[in-house]
Amino acid sequence: MNRVFTGLKQISTGVATMITLSAGRVMALSVQEGAEAARGDGMPTELLGDSGVFTRLTNTVLYAVGIVSVVMLIYGGLRYVLSGGDNKKVTDAKNTILYAIIGLIIAILAYAIVNFVINAIAGTNLTEMSNN
Secondary structure (H helix, E strand, O other), rough: OOHHHHHHHHHHHHHHHEEEEEHHHHHHHHHHHHHHHOOOOOOOOOOOOOOOHHHHHHHHHHHHHHHHHHHHHHHHHHHHOOOOHHHOOOOHHHHHHHHHHHHHHHHHHHHHHEEEEEHHHHHHHHHHHHHH
């Protein structure tokens, strides 16, 4: 009797799995069509390339880091000017300026690395597409 119930349980699990997978595929196709319809004008359609999502994202992050770095440089300069000759305040102001410059250099290097990787991946994808 247990074998019969175990067999029925396995068969019903298999049938339920097939129904779920079929329904999931139909839903995925309808969602994909809806996502394409919901895309706004001027939105990037690809992840890589000059107007891709990753390129826009890295450019935006670099601009934000650049703005923060310039603000911190100005803040460090003001701290240096307003230190009044106090050695601790002068050292803190110099450290602020130094860390702002180091942060900007790291951001530029990270931007270069990310662009190199994106271009390498995009170049690979383009050569694969042209070979097919």
